Amino acid sequence: MKSALVLMTLAALAGTSSLAIAQTTDGVLTVATIGEPPTLDAMQTPTDIVLTIDQHIFETLYTYDTEWRSVPLLAAAMPEISEDGLTYRIALREGIKFHDGSDLDAKDVTASLTRWMAVNSKGKQVAEVIESLSEDGANAVVVKLKSRYAPLLATFSQASIIMPSEKIADTLTDFIGTGPYALKERKPDQYTQLVRFDGYKSPEGEPSNYAGKREAIAKEIRFVPVPDANTRVEGLISGQFDFADSLPVSAYERVEASGNAKPVIYENTGWASLNMNMKEGLLTKKALRQAVQAALNPNDMMLAAFSDERFFSVDGSIFPKGSLWHTESGVARYGEGDPEAAAKLLEEAGYDGTPLRLMTSRQYEFHYKIGEVAKAYLEAAGFKVDMQVVDWATLTTRRADPKEWDIFITHSNFPGDPTTINTITDSYPGWYVSDEKAKVVATYMDAVSDADKQKAWEGIQAVIYDDAPLFKAGNFNAVTGVSTGVSGYTPTYWPHFWNVTPKK
Structure with missing residues (x-):
């Protein structure tokens, strides 16, 4: 009887996912991020670095x-x-x-x-x-x-x-959630330390992106801001970091050959864009925004940013091929860059030579490289360009003030619902407000079937191209790196570390 029970138990375990029998450890996961989060209040600043850390602390409906x-x-x-x-x-x-x-x-x-x-x-x-x-x-x-x-x-x-x-305030001082990890200590520019929450109750189901079972296997996760991309690469290879976010694609082969770490690609991670200020300054004029569109060469910007076509694609559709929302509807002034057409638009708008303030950051190196190429193409079209390179925290703070900038470079994921794209929100920096946008978005909101939503989205994309609140540079795949001793890591847009086993 005892032997039969053991056999039945082993058989049951054999049919169970590895996650179900994973054991918690005293191990620590050290994660190198692209920089210091400006806050841990995701409501106030829902940027990638904040959401990456916060999703371990807080949960949503x-x-x-x-x-x-x-x-x-x-x-x-x-x-x-x-x-x-x-x-x-x-x-x-x-x-x-x-x-x-x-x-x-x-x-x-x-x-x-x-x-x-x-x-x-x-x-x-x-x-x-x-x-x-x-x-x-x-x-x-x-x-x-x-x-x-x-x-x-x-x-x-x-x-x-x-x-x-009881903890809610205009300015949060306590960061208390229901997630698998709790905040223990934050030392700005040094680390954000999270520890396993033993009272955590996981949702059920197989892991699926951010859904399904979440298990806090590591005892601690330590997020370390490392603004320099090459330093993240070196720390990963040396074993200082267990995971390194946002690596330059040029480091792919070196990480792969190191033996201590492996590169990880997340396909169609998102899309890079140049967002324009429609509230104050030069680009309140549509003709000047369209001149920016006409001037830019997306392939050259993406090639400079990612070096190899394995890591990017150029597509005027805001959503990539294969997506429910992919459409060529309304795509205009997107291609090789047309300095003559851009110059004509500049003349029509009465451009007076005022410098165009282009804001970017080196913490996302591909943002900076896109900016360098964009500056060259914009100058070729006749713009004077003041490219301002700041740290990411400064950029996210400064972009909230419409007096401070004309274009900022950012990137976004491909959301499940197209109307949740940041730029479509009236209050997102850039302040894209137009009567035409309001009409087509209203049509989408009333749609019920996927077919009706697709048709409505085609209308929204066409209006976006005409109003020109942004320029889409292209789609990209992200490269990150993980230590060979770490198991269970699955790439996602915002890297997460529940269900991940640290190296021994």
Whole structure:
């Protein structure tokens, strides 16, 4: 009987995923990031570096699976939606605790979402369509809308982090969430230290992007700001770092040959763009924004940034081929760069030689290289260009002031819902507001079927090209690196380290 029980147990384990039998360790994961996060308040500054760290501390009602669909995280299930599409009832998972030991309840959710709607750019957009937000008992919330809002769950899947209602303030001093790791210590420009939260209750299901089971296998994760990309490479190869983010593609072969680490590619990580200031300064004139579009050569910018066509593609569609949202609709002034057409637009707009302030950062080296090539093409078209190179924290602070810049370079992922693209949000730096945009976005919001949404998105992309709030440089694959002694790491847009086993 005892032998039979052992055999049955082994058979059961053989059919279980490696994650299910993974053991927690006393190991530490040291992660080299591209720099110091300006804050740990993702509602205030939902940049990649902040979201990468925060997702271990905080959780949202929903999150993204491998197809970038919104699926439950703190929510118990998909919402119950009324027939008219205006009322969402969201049940909460029970037994969830915050890092301070308190229990998650509906009051925490409504208080957190209220703050999110007050301070976050996407939250402010959602606030305009929300009639009311209320608790339905201790374990459910009800969202009533003024009008249909197709991307509601997508906006509940990113920076709308849930925290204890008692800890909510205009300026956060306590960073307490429900995630698998808790914040222990932050020393600016040295490290952000997270430790395993033993009271964590994981969602169920196989891991799928950010969805499914989350296990805090490492006892500690230490995020170390390393602004210089080559220093991240050297630290990874030497064993100083277990993971290094955003590596230059030129380091791929060296990391691969090191024996101590391996490079990791995440395909179609996102797209790089030059975002234009439509609120103040030179580029309030559409003709000048279109001149920027006409002047630039996306292939040369991406080749300078990524060196090898294995790591990028050039495509005027905002979403890549294979995506539900890929379309050539409206693509204009995108190709080889046309200095003559750009010069004509400059003349029509009465350009007076005022320097165009182009802001970029070397912490994302590809941003800087895109900027160098963009400067050359813009000058060839007749612009005077003042390229300002700052650290990423300074850039994200400065871009909030419309008096400080004309173009900034950034990158974004491909979201599950196209209307959650940052630029479409009226309050995102650049302040893209137009009557035409409002009309086509409204059409999308009323769409129900995927076919209707696709058609509506085609209209939005066409208006984006005409209004010219940005220039898409191209799609890119990201290169990161992980120590050969680390197991269980799966590449995602915002690298995450639950379910990852440190080296022995």
